[in-house]
Structures are given as structure tokens and as C-alpha cells.
Amino acid sequence: MNNPQLTKNGELKHLLSIEGLPKAILNQILDTAESFVGVAEREVKKVPLLRGKTVCNIFFENSTRTRTTFEIAAKRLSADVINLNVNTSSQSKGETILDTVDNLIAMHADMFVIRHAQSGAAHFIARHVAPHIRVINAGDGRHAHPTQGLLDVFTIRRYKPDMHNLRIAIVGDVLHSRVARSEIHALTTLGVPEVRVIAPKTLLPHDVERLGVQVYHDMNAGLKDVDVVMMLRLQNERMNGALLPSAQEYFKCYGLTQEKLALAKPDAIVMHPGPMNRGVEIDSAVADGAQSVILPQVTYGIAVRMAVMSILAGNTEE
Amino acid sequence: MNLPDAEQLILSLADQVRPLLDEGAALVGIHSGGAWLAQRIQKLYGKNVDLGTLDISFYRDDFSRIGLHPQIKPSDIPFDVEERPIVLVDDVLFTGRTVRAAMNELFDYGRPGKVTLAALVDRGGRELPIEAQIVGAHIPLQPQQNLHLLRDEHGTLSLKLHEAA
Numbered sequence: 092m093n094n095p096q097l098t099k100n101g102e103l104k105h106l107l108s109i110e111g112l113p114k115a116i117l118n119q120i121l122d123t124a125e126s127f128v129g130v131a132e133r134e135v136k137k138v139p140l141l142r143g144k145t146v147c148n149i150f151f152e153n154s155t156r157t158r159t160t161f162e163i164a165a166k167r168l169s170a171d172v173i174n175l176n177v178n179t180s181s182q183s184k185g186e187t188i189l190d191t192v193d194n195l196i197a198m199h200a201d202m203f204v205i206r207h208a209q210s211g212a213a214h215f216i217a218r219h220v221a222p223h224i225r226v227i228n229a230g231d232g233r234h235a236h237p238t239q240g241l242l243d244v245f246t247i248r249r250y251k252p253d254m255h256n257l258r259i260a261i262v263g264d265v266l267h268s269r270v271a272r273s274e275i276h277a278l279t280t281l282g283v284p285e286v287r288v289i290a291p292k293t294l295l296p297h298d299v300e301r302l303g304v305q306v307y308h309d310m311n312a313g314l315k316d317v318d319v320v321m322m323l324r325l326q327n328e329r330m331n332g333a334l335l336p337s338a339q340e341y342f343k344c345y346g347l348t349q350e351k352l353a354l355a356k357p358d359a360i361v362m363h364p365g366p367m368n369r370g371v372e373i374d375s376a377v378a379d380g381a382q383s384v385i386l387p388q389v390t391y392g393i394a395v396r397m398a399v400m401s402i403l404a405g406n407t408e409e
Numbered sequence: 410m411n412l413p414d415a416e417q418l419i420l421s422l423a424d425q426v427r428p429l430l431d432e433g434a435a436l437v438g439i440h441s442g443g444a445w446l447a448q449r450i451q452k453l454y455g456k457n458v459d460l461g462t463l464d465i466s467f468y469r470d471d472f473s474r475i476g477l478h479p480q481i482k483p484s485d486i487p488f489d490v491e492e493r494p495i496v497l498v499d500d501v502l503f504t505g506r507t508v509r510a511a512m513n514e515l516f517d518y519g520r521p522g523k524v525t526l527a528a529l530v531d532r533g534g535r536e537l538p539i540e541a542q543i544v545g546a547h548i549p550l551q552p553q554q555n556l557h558l559l560r561d562e563h564g565t566l567s568l569k570l571h572e573a574a
Binding site: 122123126130139140402405406 | 480
């Protein structure tokens with residue numbers, strides 16, 4: 092039962108995956124994030140918690156939004172931040188991941204934020220580093236993207252505080268989506284009674300029911316009376332082989348339009364982790380519409396990442 | 410040890426704060442005891458007065474030793490701090506570290522005018538050059554003694570002494 096994410100006292104040490112984290116820790120992160128939301132509205136948008144710490148964002152895979160929000164989060168905690176896009180730096184010269192990390196530790200880095208195309212990359216680094224170093228998974232392959240899952244849940248909680256009374260639909264490319272996995276784990280752990288996934292068979296993992304979700308292949312049935320619609324990006328760059336006839340065909344069946352959204356509850360909210368493919372998985376009228384909370388998700392993402400970083404940095408017991 | 414009645418001390422504290430509020434000061438309570446007190450002072454004042462609360466968890470000087478408090482409440486300063494006189498309210502003034510953190514946080518909202526510190530109890534034992542201008546009672550205590558302000562389900566406040574082993 093050795094969970095590499097937790098200290099001996101059961102406190103959060105690294106954030107690698109939502110799977111296996113107790114409800115109390117998820118709630119601690121979400122509650123702490125509430126206090127960080129207001130920091131962005133002050134004259135000085137900074138608190139001194141990570142003063143003197145160095146946070147390294149190592150992105151072995153591009154992601155402007157995630158990297159930027161991690162960078163802003165660390166800076167609002169007063170940390171120093173180094174950004175490395177490794178696909179453009181030494182790895183192209185043959186340096187291994189651990190060499191890259193060791194070099195940064197030799198420069199006295201305290202915390203690593205890791206994005207990698209390979210599932211398990213952040214776990215690998217977390218097992219390797221010295222006990223005082225902290226690691227946050229910012230997306231590894233198809234496996235997990237825990238801070239995205241947490242910020243989605245945080246957004247839902249802000250608009251729909253009664254988590255025990257919600258019906259939530261996750262729509263789209265679940266198969267290739269680490270975001271969907273993290274969302275599902277977070278929602279079920281926090282006691283959301285009904286989580287649906289809506290997708291064609293070719294975009295669902297074969298054992299998806301084991302995650303505790305209800306499976307729909309039809310938008311009209313799946314969106315009926317839901318409180319939250321979470322759209323996923325159609326991961327074009329991950330698509331190898333003909334899983335879909337065409338983007339147009341996909342939009343016709345699984346794209347979110349105002350008409351389809353009308354099947355959900357009238358006060359349902361619409362979410363998307365970004366970047367959006369307008370006209371592929373979501374219509375612009377919905378993305379920019381009154382029910383969309385897509386931009387608040389970005390804002391809350393900073394508060395959630397500040398919460399995660401400060402909780403990790405504060406749990407110094409080994 | 411006989412502790413004074415917290416409810417009586419609040420009346421005295423509110424009387425002493427009143428002239429400052431008459432001059433336009435706002436109340437800021439330090440979470441949690443100071444926030445309860447600031448609310449009570451606002452009520453006793455009877456007129457409209459701006460009220461804010463600070464949870465100083467993000468500004469503590471012992472973060473690197475004890476980490477983040479597991480239950481943080483959002484700070485809330487719903488008025489413009491710039492040039493505003495402020496009465497900062499705390500329950501028990503001890504080392505002065507909480508007040509230092511609160512002042513650091515307050516200044517991140519803007520540059521206040523005159524800041525006055527009001528404490529229900531000054532128990533001595535300062536580790537920083539900080540003093541309260543308004544005090545409900547002076548109760549000198551030993552370092553191993555802890556004095557807490559408690560609130561029951563009716564909102565009644567009381568003081569409780571705790572002796573560390």
C-alpha cells in the first residue's frame with residue numbers, strides 16, 4: 092500500500108494522479124483553492140508562501156495554457172519559475188529525462204511540474220528524486236492530468252455546490268483523454284451519483300464501465316436532464332488510424348449545439364478543458380453562450396494550482 | 410485561575426473602538442476569534458461600518474515548518490483599503506507574529522491610513538515590536554499556557570485557558 096503521492100503521515104507529497112487519493116485530500120485542495128481565488132483580485136496579486144523556492148516547469152510536450160497557468164500560479168506564490176520546453180532543448184541532443192532533472196536539482200530546484208507524452212513519466216521522476224523535492228504531473232500520455240481534473244471539479248462545485256445531487260455528462264474522445272480519466276476519478280471520489288460518458292464506441296476504452304460511469308452512444312439520450320456538460324477535445328494529433336469518418340460527421344453526431352444543449356437542465360453549465368476545436372466538438376454559439384463556464388475554468392485553474400503547490404511545499408514531513 | 414467574562418470585555422473593547430469608527434475607520438478581524446469580535450463590535454456600534462476578515466495562513470512565518478493550515482477561510486476585504494483608517498481586531502495578543510502577518514496581508518490590498526490594533530486580551534510574551542493600542546484585559550500568562558476564545562452555538566463568546574503538558 093505504498094502510495095508514492097503520500098508521506099508516511101498520509102499527507103500529499105507529489106500530485107501524480109487523482110486515482111488513489113482520499114476524498115479528504117481532494118477536499119483540502121478544493122477548499123484551499125477557494126482562498127486563492129480572491130488573491131487575484133487584490134492590488135498585489137501575490138502571497139509569500141513559496142518565497143525562495145524554485146519551480147521548474149518541464150514540458151516534454153507542448154501546452155501553452157497549462158504551462159502558463161502553472162507559471163502564473165507559481166509566481167503568485169512568490170516562487171522563482173524556470174520554464175523548459177525540452178523537445179527544443181537538450182533532449183534533442185540525447186540527454187535522458189533523469190539527467191535533465193538531476194541537472195535542475197543541482198541548480199537547487201524545489202518543485203517540478205512535468206508534462207510528458209509518455210504515461211507514467213511523472214511517477215518515474217517522483218520515484219527518482221530526493222525526499223525534499225516535489226513533483227506535479229501536468230499531463231502524462233493517456234494516463235492522468237490531475238490538476239485539470241481538480242480545476243474542473245472546483246468549477247463544478249462553484250456553480251453547483253451540492254455534489255451529491257448532480258448528473259454529469261462527459262462527451263467526446265474519452266479513449267485518448269487523460270483529462271477524462273482524472274475527471275471521472277475526482278467526481279466519483281467526491282460522491283457525484285451519476286457520471287455519464289457519451290462517445291462513439293471507437294473513442295471509448297473497452298473497460299470504461301469499470302470507472303463507475305454510465306455509457307451512452309447517443310447525445311440525445313445522454314444529455315437528457317444533466318446538470319453539467321463536460322466537452323472533451325477531439326484529439327486529432329493522437330488519432331492514428333481511421334477512428335472517425337470525418338470532423339464534419341463527428342460534429343453532426345457529437346458536437347455540442349444549442350439544440351442538443353436544450354436537452355440538459357435549463358441551468359446546466361458547459362465546460363471544456365481547451366483548446367477548443369470550434370465547429371468540431373463544440374459550436375461557437377455554445378462556447379461563447381450564457382451557459383459556458385469555459386473561461387472561468389481557466390481562472391480557477393490558477394487558484395487550484397496555487398493550492399496544490401502550496402500544500403505540497405508545506406508537507407515537509409518525510 | 411479566574412478568567413474575565415469575554416462578553417463583558419467585548420463591551421469595553423467596543424466602547425474604546427467607537428471613537429475611531431466615528432472618525433470613519435473600518436473594522437478588520439483576524440480569523441477566527443478576531444473576526445467574531447469585529448462582527449460583535451460592528452453590531453454594538455449600531456451604525457453602518459465596513460467590516461472585513463483576514464485569514465493570515467498564506468502569510469505565516471512558520472509555513473516552512475508546519476505547512477499550510479488544513480482549514481483556510483478566504484480573506485475578505487469588501488472595501489477600498491487605500492488611505493482608509495483601519496481597526497485591526499484580534500482575540501489574544503501573544504508573540505505578535507499573527508499581527509505581523511495580518512499587516513503584511515492588509516498592505517497587499519492597498520496602503521491603509523492609520524492602523525490601530527485592538528485585542529480582547531493581551532497575554533504578554535511578545536517576540537516582535539508590536540503593541541495593541543486598545544486592550545480589553547491584560548492577563549499575563551506563562552509560555553506553556555494557551556488562551557483561546559471560544560464561540561458556542563448561541564454565538565456567546567468565552568475565554569478558555571489550556572495548560573500544555
